Amino acid sequence: xxxxxxxxxxxxxxxxxxxxxxxxxxxxxxxxxxxxxxxxxxxxxxxxxxxxxxxxxxxxxxxxxxxxxxxxxxxxxxxxxxxxxxxxxxxxxxxxxxxxxxxxxxxxxxxxxxxxxxxxxxxxxxxxxxxxxxxxxxxxxxxxxxxxxxxxxxxxxxxxxxxxxxxxxxxxxxxxxxxxxxxxxxxxxxxxxxxxxxxxxxxxxxxxxxxxxxxxxxxxxxxxxxxxxxxxxxxxxxxxxxxxxxxxxxxxxxxxxxxxxxxxxxxxxxxxxxxxxxxxxxxxxxxxxxxxxxx
Amino acid sequence: xxxxxxxxxxxxxxxxxxxxxxxxxxxxxxxxxxxxxxxxxxxxxxxxxxxxxxxxxxxxxxxxxxxxxxxxxxxxxxxxxxxxxxxxxxxxxxxxxxxxxxxxxxxxxxxxxxxxxxxxxxxxxxxxxxxxxxxxxxxxxxxxxxxxxxxxxxxxxxxxxxxxxxxxxxxxxxxxxxxxxxxxxxxxxxxxxxxxxxxxxxxxxxxxxxxxxxxxxxxxxxxxxxxxxxxxxxxxxxxxxxxxxxxxxxxxxxxxxxxxxxxxxxxxxxxxxxxxxxxxxxxxxxxxxxxxxxxxxxxxxxxxxxxxxxxxxxxxxx
Numbered sequence: 001x002x003x004x005x006x007x008x009x010x011x012x013x014x015x016x017x018x019x020x021x022x023x024x025x026x027x028x029x030x031x032x033x034x035x036x037x038x039x040x041x042x043x044x045x046x047x048x049x050x051x052x053x054x055x056x057x058x059x060x061x062x063x064x065x066x067x068x069x070x071x072x073x074x075x076x077x078x079x080x081x082x083x084x085x086x087x088x089x090x091x092x093x094x095x096x097x098x099x100x101x102x103x104x105x106x107x108x109x110x111x112x113x114x115x116x117x118x119x120x121x122x123x124x125x126x127x128x129x130x131x132x133x134x135x136x137x138x139x140x141x142x143x144x145x146x147x148x149x150x151x152x153x154x155x156x157x158x159x160x161x162x163x164x165x166x167x168x169x170x171x172x173x174x175x176x177x178x179x180x181x182x183x184x185x186x187x188x189x190x191x192x193x194x195x196x197x198x199x200x201x202x203x204x205x206x207x208x209x210x211x212x213x214x215x216x217x218x219x220x221x222x223x224x225x226x227x228x229x230x231x232x233x234x235x236x237x238x239x240x241x242x243x244x245x246x247x248x249x250x251x252x253x254x255x256x257x258x259x260x261x262x263x264x265x266x267x268x269x270x271x272x273x274x275x276x277x278x279x280x281x282x283x284x285x286x287x288x289x290x291x292x293x294x295x
Numbered sequence: 296x297x298x299x300x301x302x303x304x305x306x307x308x309x310x311x312x313x314x315x316x317x318x319x320x321x322x323x324x325x326x327x328x329x330x331x332x333x334x335x336x337x338x339x340x341x342x343x344x345x346x347x348x349x350x351x352x353x354x355x356x357x358x359x360x361x362x363x364x365x366x367x368x369x370x371x372x373x374x375x376x377x378x379x380x381x382x383x384x385x386x387x388x389x390x391x392x393x394x395x396x397x398x399x400x401x402x403x404x405x406x407x408x409x410x411x412x413x414x415x416x417x418x419x420x421x422x423x424x425x426x427x428x429x430x431x432x433x434x435x436x437x438x439x440x441x442x443x444x445x446x447x448x449x450x451x452x453x454x455x456x457x458x459x460x461x462x463x464x465x466x467x468x469x470x471x472x473x474x475x476x477x478x479x480x481x482x483x484x485x486x487x488x489x490x491x492x493x494x495x496x497x498x499x500x501x502x503x504x505x506x507x508x509x510x511x512x513x514x515x516x517x518x519x520x521x522x523x524x525x526x527x528x529x530x531x532x533x534x535x536x537x538x539x540x541x542x543x544x545x546x547x548x549x550x551x552x553x554x555x556x557x558x559x560x561x562x563x564x565x566x567x568x569x570x571x572x573x574x575x576x577x578x579x580x581x582x583x584x585x586x587x588x589x590x591x592x593x594x595x596x597x598x599x600x601x602x603x604x605x606x607x608x609x610x611x612x613x
Contacts, residue, residue, distance in 0.1 A: 014474040015481030021537050022471065022516045029511030033310075284348040286513060289311040 005201045006187040007223040012230055014185055016192035020058065023177045027059035030175040031150060035293035038149030042136050042170075043067035043086060043094070044207070045079030048178065049154040050086045050199050051190040055177050056152055058193065062092040066147045070136040073100040075207055082199050089196070095143065099135045106131065129208040133169025141172075150174035158183040158222065161229050162255065163262025164206075164214065171265065182226040220251060228255050298545040299434060302327035302335040303521040305534050305542060307510025310344030313354045317342060317362055320377060323541055324369045330543050333434060335375040338466050338508035338517075339406075339443050340390060342379040345468040346512040351420045355382035358400060363393075370395045374434055376506075378442065378466050380421075381405065387422035392440050392466050394430060402430040404440035408448050414470060414515065417444075427451065429458035436461035436548060439501075443467040446491060456499035457566055461526075461551045463495065467507040471518030471536075485520050485536065497528030500554040500561055502546060509539050526554035 031037060039056050043049045049067075056065045067090075069083050087094040107128060108114035108121045116123075123131075140151045153173030155165050157180050165171045178186060183204065190200050203213040204222065215221055228247050231237040232255065237245070242252045268280055277283040304323050308316045320337060327335040339345070343354045356363050356379055366377060374396045381391035381403065390406035405424025409417035429437045439460025445451045446465045455463055473483025480486055488505070496503040502525060509519040521534040523544045532544040555561060578584040582596025590600035 011475070013476040015476050015478070018471075018481045018536070019474050022474075025509075025511050025516055025537060029516075285350060286310055286346050286348060289350055290309075 005191060005197050006184070008184050008188050009223050009227045009230075012182055012184045012226055013188060014181075016189055019181075019185075019189055020055070020193065023055050024059040026175070027056055027152070027177055031060065033288035033293065034150060034174070036148065036150050038064040038066070038147055039152045040066040040068060040140060040144050040147050040149045041152040041154055042070050042140050043083045044070075044154075045076075045082035045086075045199070046204060046207075047186055047190050047195065047199050047202075048156050050082070050195045051186055051193065052152055052154045052178055053086055053090060053092065054190070054193045054195055057090045057092060062090045064149070065090070065092040066143065066149060067092055067094045068140060068143055069094065069096045070099050070139055071096075072103055072132050073098070074210065076205075076210065079207060082196070082202075085196055086199070089194075093147075097139050097143075099132060099139065102135045102138075103128065103132055125208050129206060130166045130169060133166035137169050137172045144174075152177065153179060155179055156183055156186050157181055158226055158229060159214075160266060161233065161262065162218075162225070162258040163265050164218075165262075165265060167265050182230065183222040184226045218254075220254075224251070225255065228252065229259070232256065232259070298547050299334060300330070300332045301504060301523060301544045301546060302330065302332035303504070303506050303523070303532075303534060303542040303544065304335060304337045304341070305506060305509055305519045305521045305538070305540055306338065306341060307508060307517070307539050308338075308341050308344045310346060310512050311350045311354055313343060313356075313362070316344070317366060320366060321369055324366075324373070324375060326541055327543070328373055330541075332543060333374060334504075335373065336464055336466060336504055336506040337375070337377045338506050338521075339378045339392070339468040340380070341466070341508065342377060344512060345508070345517070346515070347380070348416075348420060351380050351388050352382075355380040355388050357382050357384070358393075358403065363400065367395045367400050368398050371398050373397075374401075374432060374438075376440065376464055376466060383422075388420065389424055390417070390421050390442055391424075392442050392464075394432070394438060394440060396433050401432070402428070402438075402440065404428075404442065406442040406445060407451065408444040410444045410447075414472070415444075427454050427458075429455050429460035431459075432462075434462070434548075436502075436551060439463045441465045443469060446495065452495040452499050452501075452503075453564070456501055456561055457564060460499075460501060461548075462502045462504060463499065464504045465492075465506075467505065468517055469507050470515035472515075480520075480536075482518060482520075482536065485518055488520070489522070489530075492522060492524050493528045493530070496524035496526055498560060500526040500558055501551065502526055502531075502548075509537050526551050527558075 041052055053067055067087055071080055106114045106116055107123050114120050144151050151173045153176030155171050156178055159165050187200055205213045239252050239256050243249050271278055273281055324335055376392055376394055378392040381389045392404045393400050394402040407424045409421055409423050411418035429439045432438045437459035439455030441451050452463055471482050471484045478486045492503045492505050504523050506521045507519055508517045510517055518536050520536045523531040525531050534542045579586040589598035592600035
């Protein structure tokens with residue numbers, strides 16, 4: 001293994017060749033069924049979107065991929081450089097859309113109120129971060145039309161399970177090739193497919209403020225959290241059994257609560273059942289079927 | 296003896312696109328015939344795709360459907376196994392696999408076991424079959440048909456073999472999952488299936504022909520890996536994972552006799568013993584006989600006895 005760059009718990013190691021094959025077929029299949037040949041994604045400079053860019057390029061060719069970089073004015077310049085390196089290596093199309101004006105136009109800036117009025121000036125970082133994620137989503141769906149491609153999701157399994165994601169923000173997509181991979185597995189696959197080491201090795205961050213990292217904010221390490229979630233979710237161990245396996249009781253309690261608390265983020269919103277047939281309840285069709293392709 | 300050439304049609308049907316899939320079947324039948332095949336096997340729901348949900352009723356065919364007849368008509372001097380949604384006269388929908396031979400529908404097997412757990416939801420949309428029969432074939436040895444999950448129930452392969460099947464054919468739409476690197480072949484699903492098919496082939500001393508589809512529907516990817524296993528439990532042929540293709544495999548039918556003479560497991564089976572014990576178990580589970588493994592005080596049909604309530608003092612004295 002390339003253990004020097006990242007830590008991969010044994011039980012999480014996957015067959016990278018099969019994963020790449022399955023994901024490539026998945027990406028091609030999703031596009032074909034929808035009648036699209038191109039894809040668009042938001043490239044942050046982090047490992048998740050970098051890996052998805054590589055996977056999409058492998059599946060359909062870099063010439064059919066548009067990577068949109070969507071920095072806010074406080075976003076890390078290093079992230080931008082990493083994103084540009086991905087674009088350079090893949091040779092895919094890219095665009096830069098600075099979302100500062102969109103976000104500042106709402107919350108205001110430098111004591112000048114935005115659309116929200118003076119209250120917006122006081123908005124907390126997390127709230128702003130969620131809004132930024134939704135602005136990025138809005139841009140991606142707009143570019144999806146002009147580029148003629150589907151929006152590809154870049155969220156991983158770890159963040160989806162603990163709810164480290166913005167509803168209708170970064171979680172919004174037409175399909176997601178890496179949503180069943182834990183962060184450690186994202187790193188394994190990223191190394192296998194050739195994502196630059198610098199991107200694999202750096203600490204994951206939502207980049208809500210300078211120096212923020214996922215692990216320092218919530219107090220976990222990804223390899224440990226991934227292992228815990230793997231045993232809890234995939235291997236159906238109880239929290240008591242996890243503690244028995246040596247996981248810290250505090251982390252087990254936190255993760256179990258986080259997973260339960262984020263259940264709503266992983267599901268389609270419920271519709272009040274009134275009529276004889278209700279979408280998602282007793283009107284059940286595949287998302288794509290004869291007649292549903294745009295071509 | 297002339298070897299039997301089997302064509303494994305490891306294809307990716309288009310979901311809900313019956314006409315398109317019929318056309319692909321016809322093309323591949325012709326291709327297999329040109330390649331000298333005597334038996335062509337298509338995967339589970341190869342004519343319709345797998346994750347149909349409410350589409351099932353829209354792509355269902357009765358056995359008198361002219362489209363099915365037209366496909367059967369392509370099998371002069373040929374045997375083929377095709378799979379589709381069958382609608383019975385009383386409008387139940389089945390996942391069916393049919394043996395087509397010499398222009399006729401020789402046999403229809405309705406899937407017996409409908410997985411409705413984990414990522415599967417078949418029982419919601421389909422009825423389960425009630426018949427398990429080996430069937431004679433123009434190929435010589437008897438044929439036993441099964442669909443995917445049918446092979447995850449031990450009795451199916453055994454009953455087919457006892458009934459005279461010497462070639463067991465399983466058609467599948469198996470979704471690949473569990474990519475743990477520790478798996479023998481990098482894919483948990485494949486590892487399980489490969490173990491199971493070798494075991495069935497060896498224990499029934501029969502050929503096992505497994506055809507699994509490829510392609511993607513919604514979240515799931517079908518892994519292919521179609522195989523032919525000999526009656527000694529060793530693989531004769533293993534198709535690649537995930538590749539769409541028509542794979543030709545020659546088998547020596549004389550292997551069946553050699554295996555069964557050398558390892559007479561089928562001769563030594565005790566079906567009457569099984570019937571006796573199964574009758575007893577069914578009666579016990581139905582509460583019609585006392586259950587030897589249940590708690591002594593359990594009510595008929597239950598195996599756990601509720602706790603006996605502690606005696607309550609009725610007089611009110613301390």
